[in-house]
Amino acid sequence: MSLSVALSPAGLDAEAFDGRAVLVVDVLRASTTVVTALQNGARAVIPVADKGEAGRLAATLDRDVSVLGGERGGEKLAGFALGNSPREYTEAAVAGKTVVLTTTNGTAALVRARGAARLAMGALVNAGASAAFLHRALDDGLDAVVLCAGWEGRVSLEDALCAGLLVDRLIDHPSAPPLNDGARIAHGLYRGARDDLARALFGADHTRRLVALGAGDDVALCARLDASDVLPVYRDNRLVADAA
């Protein structure tokens, strides 16, 4: 058993997740958006990698009980009710509904890891619940993997930072070591930035992209450490709030 961090999904195939407990981290913004939607009463979030498939799936669901959300390149998709900003996933928008969600990186990473023994989504807003998920996995004798969604195959600062925070909370678990390279890099980054996480987040490439799209306010929302106890867990092709 060990705790490892994949700084991006690149170079990993489905076997990399087989029999493991995997936490998909996409701080800006898919993980934060899913936590927010479930916190605000969504029954479930169905992650879909392909935007066409998302549209077709939503068309089969009753409009009264479903809502279609998603983005590409940070921008809301044409014809979709919601984008990928946690601000949009209010109680009024999602309570009692099933959200069909497709995003550039986060939902793709999730779909890629769906063969994992346990699969959940983590972010800074639910860091405590995410750390507890990883802790339980190690307790139960499973390898625990933090899978950073990154950006188009590349590493992103905000996900590495969140992964490093989770490593920091797990590092004393007797089954955590030996840490892999990704975990060491993420932890090193976190240790240097821990005194001002928000400042580090505001320096990220993706923050610059969001600011350019007029969504800079989302960064502060996504930086609220431990704002929610909700852990989105993946079961039967959908994410639901963990009952634990």
Add this chain to the structure above:
Amino acid sequence: MSLSVALSPAGLDAEAFDGRAVLVVDVLRASTTVVTALQNGARAVIPVADKGEAGRLAATLDRDVSVLGGERGGEKLAGFALGNSPREYTEAAVAGKTVVLTTTNGTAALVRARGAARLAMGALVNAGASAAFLHRALDDGLDAVVLCAGWEGRVSLEDALCAGLLVDRLIDHPSAPPLNDGARIAHGLYRGARDDLARALFGADHTRRLVALGAGDDVALCARLDASDVLPVYRDNRLVADAA
């Protein structure tokens, strides 16, 4: 202009290097091996991504003037005179000769970036020469990219550490900012490890692989900071020692 770090080649296409100055970093071991070969009098190193192509190319060259080296998964290839350990690239083995080299990650990254305006190889052993290459590029108005070879598409600690050291040496250059996410992550890692780089290297996943292959001694060789002034530069499909 800016200084950026790609923590692995994943997610980058040839356009990512177009018009830029690129330094390929593969600390364990290709970059270190190339520096060592040129330091010990090799006329040139021809990097080849495909091992079959390397064999065919070497077969067309006179044995008195060429030598075939390479590895896959860290092990010397069958029928090759040399593997990928810098220890093998002695004056006796390479002086006056052209080395045809194929490795799992380093030569592949180099071949991928061959459309760059300027292309060189860097490691800890030639960190000073590598920093000077990047510095000149920024002086000349080019974007400077440190491309970490990584391991099969994934990020590796030793390359990220070397990239972070280079960022540290360049960070005061007026054209360096804004640093991209990879550069910030690498720099954060380096700042936390700078007091004992060798110790950090010995914790890397690839060090464990090399130890298992009986090549653990190579790690100390590859950790010798600024041991050489040689900068391998890529011109006409081969790496030669920079005359500067």
